[in-house]
Structure formats: structure tokens, C-alpha cells
Amino acid sequence: MVQSPQGEAFRVPCPSGATRLFAVIGHPVAQVQAPALMNRLFVDRMVDAVLVPIEVAPADFPVMIEGLKRIANLDGILVTVPYKFVACDHADHLDEAARLAGSANALRREADGSWTADNFDGVGFVQGLVGAGHDPREKVVSLVGAGGAGTSIAPALLACGARLLVLSDVSAERAMQLAGRLEVEWPRRVRVASAPAAAESDILINATPVGLRAEDPLPFGLDGVRADAVVADIIMKPAETRLLKAALARGLRVHPGIHMLSEQIELYRRFFRIP
Incomplete structure (x- = not known):
């Protein structure tokens, strides 16, 4: 079973x-x-x-x-x-x-x-956001993490119509490289920062592995985050990460990682040509 x-x-x-x-x-x-x-x-x-x-x-x-x-x-x-x-x-x-x-x-x-x-991380994540009522179109989105998942989620957010994408990563060089690729397709809609733009962001996303372990710190702080913002995490296990718990404790709306995968299953089916 x-x-x-x-x-x-x-x-x-x-x-x-x-x-x-x-x-x-x-x-x-x-x-x-x-x-x-x-x-x-x-x-x-x-x-x-x-x-x-x-x-x-x-x-x-x-x-x-x-x-x-x-x-x-x-x-x-x-x-x-x-x-x-x-x-x-x-x-x-x-x-x-x-x-x-x-x-x-x-x-x-x-x-x-x-x-x-x-x-399929990017399109799966964005479809999950939209399905949960958090459409990023015309929104300011802060994305923390320019690694394997973040590099896919970033272009999907812009393709969906995000007005501004604020990128941050522990490696400033990696964030700059991703921003450079995105600027070619979506000029003047990407900004690199050392931390999320808490005060102006409609959606803040953790696209790093920080949170997989119980002892992990928060991937980013929540001070200054607007009361109407959505805090999202790509981590699926635990379903309620430390970041999401902290956001809920502040009365913020949250978006867990399982939505990213559940939306990808049909995409996988087509990609693998499963009948």
C-alpha cells in the first residue's frame, strides 16, 4: 500500500x-x-x-x-x-x-x-498559484532562490504577467546571471536584491531547500511584509514549513509546495507520453 x-x-x-x-x-x-x-x-x-x-x-x-x-x-x-x-x-x-x-x-x-x-517546476508552480487564487499577473513578486527550481519559476512568473520580479540568492552572481537571461526576454521587469522586497511585494516565494530540515532557519525574514501579501514555499515535506508557520502566525496568507507538484503530474503525463 x-x-x-x-x-x-x-x-x-x-x-x-x-x-x-x-x-x-x-x-x-x-x-x-x-x-x-x-x-x-x-x-x-x-x-x-x-x-x-x-x-x-x-x-x-x-x-x-x-x-x-x-x-x-x-x-x-x-x-x-x-x-x-x-x-x-x-x-x-x-x-x-x-x-x-x-x-x-x-x-x-x-x-x-x-x-x-x-x-516543469515553473509552469507547475504558477498554475498552482493561479488555481489557489493568487494570480501573479500585474503583481510584484519576490523570489528567493536562483537554483534549480528558482530558475524555472522565475521565467514562468514573468510569462504569466508579473509586473516586477525581485530576485535574491545566497549567490549574488547566480542571481545576476539569471536576471541577465530574463532581461533579454522581459526587459525592465527584473531586479536583483540582497533580500526580498517585503514592503512592496504581493507574493513572496521561497524557492530554496531551506526548510527541509526542522533545524533550518527561515529562508527570509517576514518583518515589513504587507498584511495582504501571500507567502509561498516550494518545499513539499514538511507540508507546513517553518516559513509557512511563521507567516500564518502573523495572519498572512500562505501557499504550500504540494500545489507545484500536483499541477505537474498532468504535464509529466504528456511529456512522458503516458496514455
Whole structure:
């Protein structure tokens, strides 16, 4: 039996010799929710396939992903922290979102044996925001984190119509590099700062891994955040991160990370060409 992020239990069929394989790779990987959601998709659509989590240390990642690509009945790979940037190096083709972000969270085997990479974090996150009533169109959005997820979320926010995107990251150089790429497509709509623009932001987003562990500090402070602002987190486990708890304690609206993944499941289905 497997439990979905919503607490629903369901039975995954026993794999057979004809079962198609999918994997999600990360370090750590215990927090990932994709196996439950994807395996439920396979059950609901009566597809003989299974997705399994694989934890691999950074030094072993290149060998591991190249080995997975050589498994003949493995059709796709999902990628989570900290491998979204380096995943692009192991693809033969980059779809537009992966190319623009410079990172990927999904790789698909093609009929000719080559591999195509794409990134659905951004569109999944924005669709989740819109679905929850937090449309970023014409809003000022502060995005903390220019890593694997942030590089995908940033262009998706701008494509959706965010009026201004304020980028911050522990690496100012990384934030500047992302801003430079975005400026080409969306001039004068991106600003790099050392911290979120608390007083002017309608939406503030944590797109870093800070919050995965109980002992983690807040990814950013909440002093000066407007009472009508929304505080969002991409972290899915724990569902209520320290950041979201702190925001709720101040009476702010919050947006948890599971919405980003749940919106991506249909995107994964199409990308992996699952019937």
C-alpha cells in the first residue's frame, strides 16, 4: 500500500517483466512526493509502470544517471535537489523551459535512444498559484532562490504577467546571471536584491531547500511584509514549513509546495507520453 500526499491509501500492482520503469533522483530524496502521485496516475490509467525514488550522493550522480539511461525498460527520469542544473549535461536535447532555465527536472527517452530534458517546476508552480487564487499577473513578486527550481519559476512568473520580479540568492552572481537571461526576454521587469522586497511585494516565494530540515532557519525574514501579501514555499515535506508557520502566525496568507507538484503530474503525463 502507498499513501498519497493527501493521505489516501492505494495499492500499487506488482511489477512484471513488461513493466516500464521511471525514477526520481535526489539527495536527499525522502521528501519527494512524486512516487505516490505518479504511481497513482499509473494505477488510475491502468498503465503497467512504476516510479521509484533513488538517493545518490553528488560524487556518484554522473555514473548513476548514465547507468539509468542504459536500462532498456526505463522510460523517464525525474530530478530533484541538488541535480537540476547538472541534469542538463546528461540530455541530448533541451526543450525551451530547460534551455531558458538552464536546469531540468524531467528527462525522457526518445524512440531513437536519445534523451530530451524539460523543466516543469515553473509552469507547475504558477498554475498552482493561479488555481489557489493568487494570480501573479500585474503583481510584484519576490523570489528567493536562483537554483534549480528558482530558475524555472522565475521565467514562468514573468510569462504569466508579473509586473516586477525581485530576485535574491545566497549567490549574488547566480542571481545576476539569471536576471541577465530574463532581461533579454522581459526587459525592465527584473531586479536583483540582497533580500526580498517585503514592503512592496504581493507574493513572496521561497524557492530554496531551506526548510527541509526542522533545524533550518527561515529562508527570509517576514518583518515589513504587507498584511495582504501571500507567502509561498516550494518545499513539499514538511507540508507546513517553518516559513509557512511563521507567516500564518502573523495572519498572512500562505501557499504550500504540494500545489507545484500536483499541477505537474498532468504535464509529466504528456511529456512522458503516458496514455
